[in-house]
Amino acid sequence: xxxxxxxxxxxxxxxxxxxxxxxxxxxxxxxxxxxxxxxxxxxxxxxxxxxxxxxxxxxxxxxxxxxxxxxxxxxxxxxxxxxxxxxxxxxxxxxxxxxxxxxxxxxxxxxxxxxxxxxxxxxxxxxxxxxxxxxxxxxxxxxxxxxxxxxxxxxxxxxxxxxxxxxxxxxxxxxxxxxxxxxxxxxxxxxxxxxxxxxxxxxxxxxxxxxxxxxxxxxxxxxxxxxxxxxxxxxxxxxxxxxxxxxxxxxxxxxxxxxxxxxxxxxxxxxxxxxxxxxxxxxxxxxxxxxxxxxxxxxxxxxxxxxxxxxxxxxxxxxxxxxxxxxxxxxxxxxxxxxxxxxxxxxxxxxxxxxxxxxxxxxxxxxxxxxxxxxxxxxxxxxxxxxxxxxxxxxxxxxxxxxxxxxxxxxxxxxxxxxxxxxxxxxxxxxxxxxxxxxxxxxxxxxxxxxxxxxx
Amino acid sequence: xxxxxxxxxxxxxxxxxxxxxxxxxxxxxxxxxxxxxxxxxxxxxxxxxxxxx
Numbered sequence: 134x135x136x137x138x139x140x141x142x143x144x145x146x147x148x149x150x151x152x153x154x155x156x157x158x159x160x161x162x163x164x165x166x167x168x169x170x171x172x173x174x175x176x177x178x179x180x181x182x183x184x185x186x187x188x189x190x191x192x193x194x195x196x197x198x199x200x201x202x203x204x205x206x207x208x209x210x211x212x213x214x215x216x217x218x219x220x221x222x223x224x225x226x227x228x229x230x231x232x233x234x235x236x237x238x239x240x241x242x243x244x245x246x247x248x249x250x251x252x253x254x255x256x257x258x259x260x261x262x263x264x265x266x267x268x269x270x271x272x273x274x275x276x277x278x279x280x281x282x283x284x285x286x287x288x289x290x291x292x293x294x295x296x297x298x299x300x301x302x303x304x305x306x307x308x309x310x311x312x313x314x315x316x317x318x319x320x321x322x323x324x325x326x327x328x329x330x331x332x333x334x335x336x337x338x339x340x341x342x343x344x345x346x347x348x349x350x351x352x353x354x355x356x357x358x359x360x361x362x363x364x365x366x367x368x369x370x371x372x373x374x375x376x377x378x379x380x381x382x383x384x385x386x387x388x389x390x391x392x393x394x395x396x397x398x399x400x401x402x403x404x405x406x407x408x409x410x411x412x413x414x415x416x417x418x419x420x421x422x423x424x425x426x427x428x429x430x431x432x433x434x435x436x437x438x439x440x441x442x443x444x445x446x447x448x449x450x451x452x453x454x455x456x457x458x459x460x461x462x463x464x465x466x467x468x469x470x471x472x473x474x475x476x477x478x479x480x481x482x483x484x485x486x487x488x489x490x491x492x493x494x495x496x497x498x499x500x501x502x503x504x505x506x507x508x509x510x511x512x513x514x515x516x517x518x519x520x521x522x523x524x525x526x527x528x529x530x531x532x533x534x535x536x537x538x539x540x541x542x543x544x545x546x547x548x549x550x551x552x553x554x555x556x557x558x559x560x561x562x563x564x565x566x567x568x569x570x571x572x573x574x575x576x577x578x579x580x581x582x583x584x585x586x587x588x589x
Numbered sequence: 590x591x592x593x594x595x596x597x598x599x600x601x602x603x604x605x606x607x608x609x610x611x612x613x614x615x616x617x618x619x620x621x622x623x624x625x626x627x628x629x630x631x632x633x634x635x636x637x638x639x640x641x642x
Contacts, residue, residue, distance in 0.1 A: 461615065466590060468590075
């Protein structure tokens with residue numbers, strides 16, 4: 134079943150209607166709840182907070198009627214990844230390990246409430262955000278609406294599916310190696326990983342305390358900006374710049390092995406940007422081939438540090454793959470963690486160097502279309518590789534370096550699966566990155582705009 | 590600790606804990622650690638060369 138276009142409008146569109154009282158928050162919420170019900174088989178949500186959301190929508194409507202607008206998220210249904218604390222609701226992390234029962238909201242949730250958002254529910258994820266497919270979730274695999282035999286990416290896959298199925302208007306995701314951008318690419322949504330430390334991860338179950346990011350997932354770049362501003366608690370500086378922009382496409386390791394459909398999409402995006410007057414040239418990121426090794430020696434021990442006491446008590450409750458990755462992390466030597474942190478500084482300098490003379494880097498967000506659930510390897514150019522390695526390859530570098538990055542939908546494969554491109558901005562340059570992404574959204578998405586309906 | 594010593598230790602521990610599934614993962618991790626150490630040694634080499642006769 135195709136999702137009605139009215140259920141796939143942007144936050145900017147519906148918030149204007151809500152502000153003019155042409156559509157009520159209650160109507161938006163009931164439509165989203167109906168879409169959640171219609172898409173139960175996709176496993177996008179772990180918990181639907183219908184009762185509290187109805188109270189919040191009613192309160193928003195009363196405030197708007199009384200002329201007390203809280204801004205563009207006022208009365209808009211937003212979903213929260215179930216790794217993030219919402220007071221009075223269990224934080225399950227999609228695990229059978231006993232959930233947290235927070236009495237207070239994570240600061241970013243508090244900011245959403247301050248902005249008048251209606252919190253519709255908690256979305257499904259790969260257990261403890263430690264994977265890219267959601268095949269390991271105690272609440273069932275999240276299925277890709279474009280082909281339910283396939284993964285919706287991960288770890289924030291429930292968030293992406295909720296967006297393309299009209300179950301909410303914006304989602305909160307987290308990203309430690311690509312967990313916002315990978316499902317965005319697999320499902321055809323926009324996903325912003327801000328600069329490292331820009332949004333607080335307090336009240337969010339950690340995976341890697343030095344690589345974790347939280348950010349918005351939306352249907353348009355404009356909506357990502359609206360949500361980012363709400364999460365940050367202050368407006369971004371206005372960047373009056375419509376280009377032309379200079380884009381650097383990294384050559385070498387990062388783009389050596391791409392699915393042919395992804396390589397074609399990248400070529401088409403380059404052509405579209407050049408035709409619109411932007412400059413696109415190849416750049417080198419020195420040392421990029423060491424990224425996965427650096428990432429592994431930072432993320433595994435940091436994850437193990439959080440989970441060690443839980444493993445002592447609940448080892449058997451973890452999904453086998455997640456448990457084994459955590460057990461590996463417990464064995465990494467301090468010497469190698471320190472070496473990885475020092476190489477991290479080198480990678481930051483190399484990405485800065487690649488960005489010198491460019492406004493942003495351009496590369497795919499995901500090297501393959503959404504993989505088939507249950508498969509452990511994928512073949513590219515005749516060589517089989519673990520799916521997890523391939524899915525993280527184009528995103529994890531920017532978790533290590535902390536540069537802001539945004540995934541945008543960028544066409545489809547011949548069988549209709551979404552593909553995604555990624556723009557990477559200068560450190561501390563999230564406002565500029567969002568301005569570039571907004572100015573080039575039409576070229577990158579192929580003129581089709583943002584989210585098209587999936588099939589439920 | 591050399592990587593070979595580390596691998597021997599962690600594989601023995603995996604056997605002791607009845608988690609033999611970890612052993613192939615440790616072998617993959619050992620190769621990753623080798624690449625990491627090589628890259629870090631190369632990073633340090635220019636500065637060390639001028640200061641350590």
